[in-house]
Amino acid sequence: MTSQRPDDETFLRSHISDLPRSIEPASDLWPPIEARLAPRARRRMSPMFMQLAAAIALVAISSAVTWYFVRASVPVVVVAMAPVDRAQLARLARAGDVMEEGLGSSSLAPETRAVLERNLVVIDSAIAECQRALDADPGSPVLAGLLRAAHRQRVEFLQQAARLPRS
Amino acid sequence: MEPDALSLEVRRAQAGDADAFAALYRAHVGRIHAVCLRLEGDPAAAEERTQDVFVRAWDRLPGFRHESAFGTWLHRLAVNVVLAHRRTQWRRDLRVTVVEEPELLESPRLSPDPGIGMDLDSAMAKLPPGARAVFVLHDIEGYGHAEIAELTGIAEGTSKAQLFRARRLLRKALDR
Numbered sequence: 001m002t003s004q005r006p007d008d009e010t011f012l013r014s015h016i017s018d019l020p021r022s023i024e025p026a027s028d029l030w031p032p033i034e035a036r037l038a039p040r041a042r043r044r045m046s047p048m049f050m051q052l053a054a055a056i057a058l059v060a061i062s063s064a065v066t067w068y069f070v071r072a073s074v075p076v077v078v079v080a081m082a083p084v085d086r087a088q089l090a091r092l093a094r095a096g097d098v099m100e101e102g103l104g105s106s107s108l109a110p111e112t113r114a115v116l117e118r119n120l121v122v123i124d125s126a127i128a129e130c131q132r133a134l135d136a137d138p139g140s141p142v143l144a145g146l147l148r149a150a151h152r153q154r155v156e157f158l159q160q161a162a163r164l165p166r167s
Numbered sequence: 168m169e170p171d172a173l174s175l176e177v178r179r180a181q182a183g184d185a186d187a188f189a190a191l192y193r194a195h196v197g198r199i200h201a202v203c204l205r206l207e208g209d210p211a212a213a214e215e216r217t218q219d220v221f222v223r224a225w226d227r228l229p230g231f232r233h234e235s236a237f238g239t240w241l242h243r244l245a246v247n248v249v250l251a252h253r254r255t256q257w258r259r260d261l262r263v264t265v266v267e268e269p270e271l272l273e274s275p276r277l278s279p280d281p282g283i284g285m286d287l288d289s290a291m292a293k294l295p296p297g298a299r300a301v302f303v304l305h306d307i308e309g310y311g312h313a314e315i316a317e318l319t320g321i322a323e324g325t326s327k328a329q330l331f332r333a334r335r336l337l338r339k340a341l342d343r
Contacts, residue, residue, distance in 0.1 A: 008334035009306075015287040015341060016306055022197030023204055025214050029221075030192055036222045037185060094317055101251035117226045124230040 092151035099158040205303045206249045208292040220245045290340040302333035
């Protein structure tokens with residue numbers, strides 16, 4: 001009688017389950033990490049990022065106004081808002097994440113990077129706010145549109161940041 | 168560290184407390200270093216990426232919204248940091264053609280001393296970078312092919328081909 005040879009995936013499964021989840025580095029990495037941590041208080045805004053921040057603020061304000069009218073049930077004209085497309089939202093979020101990580105490994109000046117980070121926090125907050133509202137009202141095409149716009153804003157911001165000169 | 172205490176450390180670190188961030192580093196460095204090591208396949212590069220991940224995490228912490236566990240967020244960040252760093256090199260390695268006989272694509276890198284067995288981590292470190300990335304992300308970290316394709320910039324079919332290739336090479340190494 002011959003025993004059947006397991007396929008590669010089955011064969012490897014037991015090896016994978018034996019892998020340690022945690023592997024300590026050979027040396028303590030904290031000192032070099034600590035030396036690289038940017039103090040959060042010393043961030044200055046470059047003129048280009050001030051313009052970008054203003055653009056973001058404009059979008060945030062217009063989103064907030066729209067959201068106010070939606071919450072207050074004030075009749076507003078909504079022109080052809082697309083239905084909620086979670087896959088599209090996820091793709092936009094992922095595109096932003098990938099671009100952001102690309103910037104993470106680029107050689108931007110430290111103060112430029114700090115300003116970039118601070119503006120991303122603003123956009124992320126707007127996205128979180130829209131997401132929470134959409135979670136509370138999942139079928140709302142208006143909220144989906146706002147969330148989509150916020151994600152697009154993030155991607156466009158990162159695209160502009162990617163074009164900045166490197167140090 | 169207990170989850171509640173960890174959550175407190177996260178909030179303190181978000182407010183700029185470097186000591187709290189050091190505590191988070193101690194709690195998570197093993198897991199983060201493990202994923203960096205498996206994706207990079209090289210201890211020195213893995214230590215560099217681990218540093219990058221924590222520096223990046225410090226920069227991004229103010230935007231962490233507690234919608235997922237900090238460990239999950241950090242792990243995802245680690246994958247993104249490693250992939251972003253390696254993307255240019257991997258893009259070259261990942262451009263493979265699906266063929267009937269994957270052995271034709273195999274790298275001579277995975278042909279160490281015959282008769283000497285090895286563990287899975289050692290075998291993975293000897294995989295070609297593209298195949299290693301897909302194997303680690305799919306079989307160890309649980310990502311789907313669509314997600315891997317998006318993260319690495321390759322086609323889903325290429326991801327599947329790389330996974331097939333990685334499993335075949337690993338089995339050959341471990342069967343010895």
